[in-house]
Amino acid sequence: MEKNIRYSYMSHWKDIPYREIPNFRDFYYEDKTNYAYYQSWDQIFKYHAGCGYEGMEVAPWDLFAIRTLFPDLREFRAFAEERGVEISGMFHGMNGGRFKENIPRNVEQTKAAVENVVLLGGKHLNVCPGENYADGGLDEEGILNTIECLNEMGRVCEDNGVKLGVHNEFFCIMNKPNHKRIIEATDPRYVHYCLDTAQVSIIGEDLCKFYDDYHERIVTFHLKDTADPKLPDEIRYAPFPEIQDDGHRWFWELGFGVLDFEGLFTLMKKHGFKGWATVETDGTPDLLASMAYTGYYVRNVLGKIYC
Amino acid sequence: MKTAFSLETVNTRYQEPNRNRVESKYYWEELFQLVGAGGFHAVELPYDPGFMGARCCFPFSKVVMDVKFGGVEGFKKVLADAKIDKIAGIFASPRAAGSVEQYVEGFKRSVKGMLGLAGELGCDYVTVSASPEYCTMGALLDKKAELLDALAAALGELADEAGDIKLCVRNEFWGILRGAGMHDFMAKVDKRVGYCVDLAHIKIAGEDPAEFIRKAGDRVGVVILTDTCFEDKDEVWKGPAPAFPRTGATQVFKDLGQGSVDLCAVFAALKEVGFDGWATVDNRQTRQVSRGILRARYALNAVEG
Numbered sequence: 001m002e003k004n005i006r007y008s009y010m011s012h013w014k015d016i017p018y019r020e021i022p023n024f025r026d027f028y029y030e031d032k033t034n035y036a037y038y039q040s041w042d043q044i045f046k047y048h049a050g051c052g053y054e055g056m057e058v059a060p061w062d063l064f065a066i067r068t069l070f071p072d073l074r075e076f077r078a079f080a081e082e083r084g085v086e087i088s089g090m091f092h093g094m095n096g097g098r099f100k101e102n103i104p105r106n107v108e109q110t111k112a113a114v115e116n117v118v119l120l121g122g123k124h125l126n127v128c129p130g131e132n133y134a135d136g137g138l139d140e141e142g143i144l145n146t147i148e149c150l151n152e153m154g155r156v157c158e159d160n161g162v163k164l165g166v167h168n169e170f171f172c173i174m175n176k177p178n179h180k181r182i183i184e185a186t187d188p189r190y191v192h193y194c195l196d197t198a199q200v201s202i203i204g205e206d207l208c209k210f211y212d213d214y215h216e217r218i219v220t221f222h223l224k225d226t227a228d229p230k231l232p233d234e235i236r237y238a239p240f241p242e243i244q245d246d247g248h249r250w251f252w253e254l255g256f257g258v259l260d261f262e263g264l265f266t267l268m269k270k271h272g273f274k275g276w277a278t279v280e281t282d283g284t285p286d287l288l289a290s291m292a293y294t295g296y297y298v299r300n301v302l303g304k305i306y307c
Numbered sequence: 308m309k310t311a312f313s314l315e316t317v318n319t320r321y322q323e324p325n326r327n328r329v330e331s332k333y334y335w336e337e338l339f340q341l342v343g344a345g346g347f348h349a350v351e352l353p354y355d356p357g358f359m360g361a362r363c364c365f366p367f368s369k370v371v372m373d374v375k376f377g378g379v380e381g382f383k384k385v386l387a388d389a390k391i392d393k394i395a396g397i398f399a400s401p402r403a404a405g406s407v408e409q410y411v412e413g414f415k416r417s418v419k420g421m422l423g424l425a426g427e428l429g430c431d432y433v434t435v436s437a438s439p440e441y442c443t444m445g446a447l448l449d450k451k452a453e454l455l456d457a458l459a460a461a462l463g464e465l466a467d468e469a470g471d472i473k474l475c476v477r478n479e480f481w482g483i484l485r486g487a488g489m490h491d492f493m494a495k496v497d498k499r500v501g502y503c504v505d506l507a508h509i510k511i512a513g514e515d516p517a518e519f520i521r522k523a524g525d526r527v528g529v530v531i532l533t534d535t536c537f538e539d540k541d542e543v544w545k546g547p548a549p550a551f552p553r554t555g556a557t558q559v560f561k562d563l564g565q566g567s568v569d570l571c572a573v574f575a576a577l578k579e580v581g582f583d584g585w586a587t588v589d590n591r592q593t594r595q596v597s598r599g600i601l602r603a604r605y606a607l608n609a610v611e612g
Contacts, residue, residue: 014321035594038323243330
């Protein structure tokens with residue numbers, strides 16, 4: 001039976017220094033810890049595939065270190081695919097698109113980003129519009145410029161066979177006062193939406209209602225849980241709230257928080273979602289354990305509802 | 308001689324188990340207590356003003372100190388509460404960029420920024436790499452002599468601005484000033500600028516650290532106490548990511564005392580040249596920071612008696 005959902009896992013791996021480690025046993029014996037298990041892309045991709053993930057979504061800040069090992073990104077793609085993993089897409093940041101004068105620069109940066117996504121074989125460019133909310137929210141002119149900028153960026157993506165997915169962050173300038181308006185005012189031919197389940201819930205939206213309302217625009221997901229839905233504005237709009245001083249985690253593995261994923265998957269079935277869904281576990285101390293746990297969860301819990 | 312502990316020991320860049328902890332403030336507050344408990348009452352900071360603003364709590368820039376610690380004085384108070392009463396120095400390694408002029412301008416801009424922060428922090432030294440990684444230099448390699456002359460002149464200008472802060476040049480085994488090549492360069496540089504002697508880098512470049520110190524003589528400005536067992540038989544220093552040899556995975560930099568650097572010989576050489584500055588432990592690539600602190604203290608106790 002053909003699957004509707006293909007699962008990808010977000011690369012929250014920090015820099016990986018080796019392609020492969022042929023001398024693994026010697027390397028392990030140097031300090032006899034689990035350190036050696038997280039040092040090569042060969043291992044990382046096999047962990048993804050072993051946990052049932054067909055894809056990996058990368059971030060632009062990963063590319064410098066990746067290119068140190070794989071100067072041609074097509075080589076990285078082939079290396080991943082040989083181990084059963086495709087690159088589903090890449091994250092991207094809009095830089096100052098709220099200001100008219102920054103739109104041409106964002107379009108050029110999108111061209112460069114899309115070129116990388118195509119080299120990697122990806123289908124999605126998931127775009128976070130902007131700076132922290134604490135740096136100043138969006139005024140009317142900023143909203144209009146953001147809409148124009150996203151439309152232009154989306155056209156570049158679409159021309160290259162890549163889907164631009166707008167991605168909320170709970171602490172960024174595209175936020176509760178304006179994000180629905182931006183989604184509705186952007187051109188649906190070019191601008192789509194990547195639903196980050198935790199970010200949207202922390203902002204204060206009801207996850208299932210939001211998906212039900214905007215399912216036609218949603219082309220992919222960042223699936224993660226949270227125990228802090230409807231976080232008060234004074235916390236979300238404070239400077240640099242993403243990493244908390246006391247180690248408090250906003251994001252949890254699916255099922256470790258309070259979000260209604262069974263309700264969401266029932267709606268995904270109703271609307272017939274097809275495509276990549278990226279599972280994220282920002283802030284986990286153990287990406288491999290989180291990957292294995294969530295791999296079980298999407299197959300054996302959510303997969304019974306829709307797969 | 309005074310000893311400090313470098314916070315470069317904390318891996319902020321590469322994947323490792325539990326890596327997420329270092330992003331939050333609580334980690335650093337406890338780390339400072341462990342550093343103090345290990346008998347180190349001064350620290351060295353990597354200087355990284357551009358790293359993700361203050362998203363993470365790496366205390367390597369003014370913006371992080373302002374946002375997360377209430378400013379420089381707030382940061383120093385957190386250190387003082389952990390029995391760390393001095394920020395001995397800061398360091399940075401520039402990346403290659405464009406032409407000789409562009410590289411040197413970027414170098415000067417970076418060092419001026421470092422000197423500004425070092426002044427606010429009350430540091431005694433600033434150390435900077437003069438050479439980027441060999442494999443990143445590209446066309447700059449064809450203009451090596453011109454580049455080094457320009458850098459030597461720039462360091463002289465910067466020494467004027469440094470005032471009481473000792474400006475020192477770091478040597479790395481992957482740069483064009485590796486090993487004994489450093490002496491020729493330093494002969495051209497203003498005498499107020501000192502050597503930053505990194506023991507492991509010197510040894511990997513094929514030099515004897517104690518002999519290197521004797522040649523540097525009274526120009527030794529700061530010593531970085533690092534250790535290694537690595538022998539660069541395949542010239543990995545010329546390739547990308549030389550700290551992670553492609554010829555075989557290994558921990559190039561060991562915790563102090565765990566490698567083959569002869570610390571007794573180093574300390575004897577430092578005594579011979581009359582060194583009375585900072586000797587800073589840097590367990591870069593450590594597999595466990597807290598164990599590394601104690602290993603370093605054990606090694607220093609063994610040498611100092």
